[in-house]
Amino acid sequence: MDHSRLKIVIFGAYNAGKSSFIRAIDPKSRHIEANKCEVSTTVGLDFGRTLVNGRKIYLFGTPGQERFEFVRDILSRGMDGAIVVADTTHDLDGLTEGLCASLSASGCPYAVFLNKCDHPDSQPGRYHAITCSVFSPEISAVNGCNTSEALREFLDIHFQ
Ligand SMILES: Nc1nc2c(ncn2[C@@H]2O[C@H](COP(=O)(O)OP(=O)(O)O)[C@@H](O)[C@H]2O)c(=O)[nH]1
Numbered sequence: 001m002d003h004s005r006l007k008i009v010i011f012g013a014y015n016a017g018k019s020s021f022i023r024a025i026d027p028k029s030r031h032i033e034a035n036k037c038e039v040s041t042t043v044g045l046d047f048g049r050t051l052v053n054g055r056k057i058y059l060f061g062t063p064g065q066e067r068f069e070f071v072r073d074i075l076s077r078g079m080d081g082a083i084v085v086a087d088t089t090h091d092l093d094g095l096t097e098g099l100c101a102s103l104s105a106s107g108c109p110y111a112v113f114l115n116k117c118d119h120p121d122s123q124p125g126r127y128h129a130i131t132c133s134v135f136s137p138e139i140s141a142v143n144g145c146n147t148s149e150a151l152r153e154f155l156d157i158h159f160q
């Protein structure tokens with residue numbers, strides 16, 4: 001497999017910190033809001049790039065709302081790996097649990113990034129059910145704490 005370029009898709013519930021994570025990795029990342037005129041629906045997508053150990057890494061942020069499953073499906077095509085961003089100030093939600101179950105079943109390399117660890121209400125243990133068997137570093141996407149290191153380690157585990 002060609003590991004010189006990797007497509008990594010970022011999943012997670014609405015508000016988990018997906019856009020913030022991509023921005024922390026790539027300050028020049030693009031956020032795209034696609035509006036549908038008849039209904040007040042907005043699909044938020046993010047795209048960022050970075051270089052890790054000489055490899056081009058392309059990050060695709062997906063919308064977190066349940067109803068945009070078709071958008072997640074389209075963005076997932078051809079992905080090499082996935083990162084599920086989890087908000088440790090909230091309990092495990094059904095969407096995050098379902099995402100992990102389908103990633104696990106698909107065999108796609110994935111990790112759960114435990115976000116908002118700077119926050120006083122952060123309790124990473126809430127996610128134990130989905131983190132016990134996968135790489136699950138604690139990060140803070142807003143202050144950038146451990147974001148690049150966690151991404152690098154995830155890539156080292158699966159794409160050496
Ligand atoms: N305290 C804290 N807040 C965060 C962190 N990451 C994201 N947020 C906040 O959580 C909210 C949602 O973040 P965003 O990146 O838009 O989430 P998305 O919907 O998953 O793309 C924003 O108000 C962010 O400032 C973090 O690491 N720590």
Ligand SMILES: [Mg+2]
Pocket residue numbers: 018019020044061
């Ligand atoms: Mg977002």
